[in-house]
Amino acid sequence: MNPMMMLVVILLPILGGALVPVLPFQKRVYRNLYVEALVLLNSILVFALLWNRPIEALDVVRFTGNWTISLRVDGMSMVFGSLIAFLWPLATLYSFEYMKHEQREKTFFMFYTMTYGVTLGIALAEDMLTMYFFYELLTLVTLPLVLHTLTREAVLAARKYLYYSLGGAAFAFIGLIFTMVYGNTLNFTLGGVMNAAKIGDRTNILLLVYVFAFFGFGVKAAICPFNSWLPQAGVAPTPVTALLHAVAVVKAGAFSIIRLTFYCFGTEFLRGTWAQGVVMIATIFTIVYGCSRAVKETHIKRRLAYSTISNLSYILFGVTIMTPLGLTGALTHMVFHAFMKIGAFFCAGAIMYKTGRHYVHELDGLGRKMPKVFVIFTVSALALMGVPGLAGFISKWNLAQAAVESKHVLSYIGIGALLISALLTATYMLNIVVRAFFPKAGFDYETIADAEDPNWLMLLPLTVFALVIIVFGLHSAPVTAFLQEVAAGIY
Amino acid sequence: MGANLFANYGEAVAVILFGIGFSNLLLQKNLIKKIIGLNIMDTAVYLFLAEKGYIEGRMAPIVVDGIQSVDAYINPIPSGLVLTGIVVSVSVTALMLSLTIRLYRRYHTLDLDEISTQLKKEGR
């Protein structure tokens, strides 16, 4: 397929999104149709692009020197790109319904659609610089979405989000510079581009820089201690929290870390160094920390946000094992967690939208009134806990296998952390489920008479996610196989 | 070292003067004193230049009775520099003084810190 397509799929949503406030739509419906059509078309293009992908790269802009903005499709891009392309149309569908009770829909959909393009940019970036470029852009286009409600908390959250992300990028930037200077090339190559001759005796500095860059990108992946922006960003409308702060943005962070670790510094260079120890400890700690905070949290979305924090660190943990298996595990969890968490978030959103309840202790008995939503929520909850037969089990399984196989003491501890967090996950997810389905005796359903399942716009995505979770849980072999090949660098 | 100092005492004096002037310009609160410091500083520089330019037992390169050999004259360039410098410093001093007058008219004081406190009071 023509390499230009890569540019097209990035620009189409950005420009099309920018048009949203400009175009004169008579009715809401027309605008929704336009947006949905745009997103859908783009997703189709993306899949077309990924399935028969152009081999050669595409140089878009020439910055200074030979540092260019250039795009290329490799295995990782296929994984992340297809994930995004699959989720976006569904999420958009959902947000049509949800955004009814929010103001300033036009601006929302404008940036929402633009974000699609930018995220694809990250997925398709051929080299570090390009990725960094889109990474910064991502921060900027998502800012208005966090800011959307323009309440005081929103502003504070947006500020924090901004400072954290830009600050992180600043440290990631150091990593970029070093790969530039000490690497043979800036293009991503599995196994790393570091040039031993150039490095000489500067190994330790380079490791330090790796740690800097790791945490720099880690900010977006909400690694402790840089995670506090994520729960706060929950003030954004649910589609944003669900798609961006459970999938696109945060996964972009994880994705960048994968790129950094496997495609720039290279695992041979890193494995067994103190740097690996440091980052691993950080991830393990975050896994546990996120969950325990989630248990304490009573606001549904914030609780889910904390759970996202810990789940992201599953991915990062898989990365820090720094073996192909580890990468496979990380990728599996990256994909599966996307579905589980977006499902959970959308359920939470549906609940808020329908009942206006935001706190866990307000959910008593809703299970009977909104059965579909809560069944789906239960599915994703169980999946997050890693109950066998659901997607979560598979990804955890792969991670744990990688950890066992790596024979690294820390990774054994990591397995422990995974399980502890699984237990905590059970604690904070199931207690919602139990509340909803088994309210205290003598609970009168009159108080929630108004509650009901939302309409198809919301239910369709939810159902799809639930199905995907179950299907992957029962029959994950093809996906895992593909991811293994990606991790092995076949694509 | 000491010998050197004594040998070209002129430069030594100039540098000391420069120091005095500099510290005055820097440390004095009173604007007028600052300006005086400025002038001392400049003067020190001229002294320095003059010292450089002057050579024992020669005269200014002014032709009265036919041109003599070059080594009869002193080096004229420093004197030129001094002149230029004087011009510059005069203009600068004038500017400073005018500013000072303005400030004094406004705030009836020559103390810069005092003035800034008053400005804070004005709160603009």
Next chain:
Amino acid sequence: MKETVWVIVPVLIPVIMGIFLLFMKPSKSRKTLLWITAAGLFVTAGLVGYVLSLGDAGYTLFYLTDTLPVFFRVDSVSRLFVSVVTFIWICSGLYAFEYMKHEENNKRYFGFYLLVYGILVGLDFSGNLVTFYMFYELMTLLSMPLVLHNRSHEAVMAGLKYLFYSFFGAYMVLFGIYFIYHYANTMSFTAGGVFDAAVLAENRSLLLAAAFLMLIGFGVKAGMFPLHAWLPTAHPVAPAPASAALSGIIVKGGVLGIVRVVFYIFGADFLKGTWVQTVWMTLALLTVFMGSMLAFLEKGFKKRLAYSTVSQISYILFGLSVLQPVAVTGALLHVVFHAIIKCTLFLCAGAVIYQTGKTKVEELSGIGKQMPVTIWCYTFVSLALIGIPPTSGFVSKWYLATGALQSGTGIFTWLGPVVLLLSALLTAGYLLPVTVKGFLPGNDFDYVSLQKREANGWMLMPILLLTICAVALGMFPNSLAEFFAAFVPQLM
């Protein structure tokens, strides 16, 4: 082993029917509900019987990942457990028909009851560790609604406690599974273990740790000290038939897990004489003693029975931990007997509560006059549990004791039996008072006000049936004994 899809049918049928019940319209009359339940129970029982008759059958359903089959296999242990399950489930199911009248939400109760039945069958038929784990988790999840059925605050709290303890255990198990998967040749249960001796020797300490974690993990379900606390909380709050099922069967899930891990994954020889075995034995004995002690001190009737479960299950665990054929036989016998006995006890307690609403032991004076049949049954099974010959409990304990004495496990050879005896005395101490008080309330008791409150047939029949089994199996244990003698030795 022959592949046949029949293996999963008895798993699916009750699950489907259970789900059907759950989503059935509430308007449907209670009668239809009961009919469907009964149908579910008996059809499944029949299917189970058929599958057992097939002999060594197995079936691979599908693959979770390319290396993780969901695989069912019917072997001796499966046979043993599944028959116990079926028997108990039918009894307490029928009993529930009557009992559940004074509880609401029967639909949900019976729905989950059937679901759990299916899951248990699946658990017993699981052919490899992952499948087993899968059903184990499902069992926990689905049996929770039975615990918190009457949704009182304490019930819900108990349910959650049950849930989190079980998951804690489950995840310890999972930890082990991860390592096993990496080092073992296969995940499917093979008598005598699935490891190469070389691998075992190489990663000895690591695998021992894994084994230990898995023991503790399953021990949670089996109410083994130190993670037994959920059991006395969860069992009493459930409706009587549910607690009967829980105490009789669900806890055995943990036992089954331990059997599978020890004899079918690691192999007895690997654990023999290691620190793991020692710790395990100590914990078991500790639990035996502590359980009965607590039961002795407990006032609430059902809660007392729950504590007794704690101690009785640890008899079984002790028997297994000795890793000696006779003891293991004893343990497995005790699995059967304890299931029957404890089920009966709870059903009796249920009957008492149902008829008189009395839940404390000291309120029960004169109860024997009111509902003689129930209390007689109670007395008989109590004797069985204490282990008075010729009742069943005696047989199993005899095997356990002899096994322990022959095991040659240091001090445990004599310490084990001693503790067992001690706990037997305590058992007598906490079970018989009911009988004594019940029949001989003393002179100050007024016989005037008291009238017959005997439970009706639906409740009595299961109780009687179970009691008869409890006693009869004790008198004629040979058939069972032979059955065990057939396969227990190959486990070692």
Next chain:
Amino acid sequence: MAFVQNFPFFSIVLSMFAGTVSSVLPQKPAKYLNTAVICIVGTMSAVLLGFTLQTGESFTYMMGHFPAPWGNEIRAGVLEAAMALFFCIIMLLSLLGGRKKLLGEVEITKHNLYYILINLLLSSLLALIYTNDLFTAYVFVEINTISACGLIMIRENGRTIEAAVRYMIMSLLGSGLLLIGICMLYDLTGHLLMSNIREAVAQIVAEGTYSMPLLVTIALISVGLAIKSALFPFHSWLPDAYGYSTVSSAAILSSLVSKGYVFLLIKIFYRVIGFSIIRESKIIDVLFLFGLAGIIFGSLSAIKENDIRRMIAFSSVAQIGYIYMGIGLGTDVGMIASVFHIIAHAATKSLLFVAAIGLTDVSGGSRKFIDLTGAAYRNKVAGVAFTVGSLSMVGVPVFAGFISKFLFANAAVYNSGKMLPALVVLSISTILNAIYFMKTVIRIYTPAKTDYPCITWKQEKLYAVTMVLFMILNIILGMGSQPIVDLIQQGLSTFA
């Protein structure tokens, strides 16, 4: 000798002459004259740039009839021409942007004086860029100072005068040091023409005599110029001077005047002392340290600031810090980065100042953040422009700031000793910049119920056009930086 080679001299003289003329002109003609002059000078420098690029080397231009080493010389090369051109552009844009404001802030009778000062400033800047003679440099430094001071105080109020006085005092200290430095250099070498001094210095160093005096001289000169270009901690005068003078002055001062001094310093380092010798001396380490300190403290005090103009002014302190950090790295790459940052920062900072004024105007003239809430909706152009400027300052790709950040980081890596401090400070300062600039951006985009008037671009076409031009310039610098970098490289190579 080609006719083009007269252009440097012409441009200097032309602007100076224009200054003297406009003293007798009324406001409007003065304005037009000034604009015309700037344009002409701009075009001349452009042509010159083309010429030098073509020939590829620099040339010296003898003033009067005395050849070196007596006469006075002008020297023009690629870099000089480029700088001149760029300075003209910035100056023009800043003036256009601030024109409306000027009417409000300076009474009409004084406008021609304002333009006198501008013209003088321009000429002095050009002289600083072109001159090949140290003493001439000194003289024009003073002229520069005086006219800058005039630009500050032309807006009549206490603040500005006080600021002007502080500014004068500081820069007089600076120029005093510079002067004595120059004199000592003359004493050491006996020359005033840069090229000749360079030979002499090389000789001295070769003989190894007078190493101490040479060091002192270098120190004096660099410190003098550092003070004049407001390197931390000599920046006390800066916030008031930039914060309260009329906007064009602020823009010009922050983006051109201080940069002129820095450029002179770079020139002295390369063409007078010789960069190799500088590298040996400990001076640049000191500059490096002060640069770092400046970056951090400048940003910190900017964060504390609650007045948008002063905030921008403080950020200038940080940016100057960047430039000195680049110089302090003591590598050619570092120097290239610094020169590029001179350009990038000049473009961005003037943009910010002018945009800020647009925002404050629609907020009742108040510069407090609280009043600025939602200003970006009231004046869209200014809002967008300010956002662009901020992003560039934070160093987001596609904007000028990113490239200079990029070049700095790149340069830092090549100096293993100073690598880590430089990089870490770079990152930290990015965060700090993000904090105070993005805070402002979010603030101005937060809608608020106010009765302030809205301004569409139609009402202020000139302003809008200027803003757009500024943004375009910024993005050009961000995207097509390669030619500029090459050009700087070439220029520096001809310096040495």
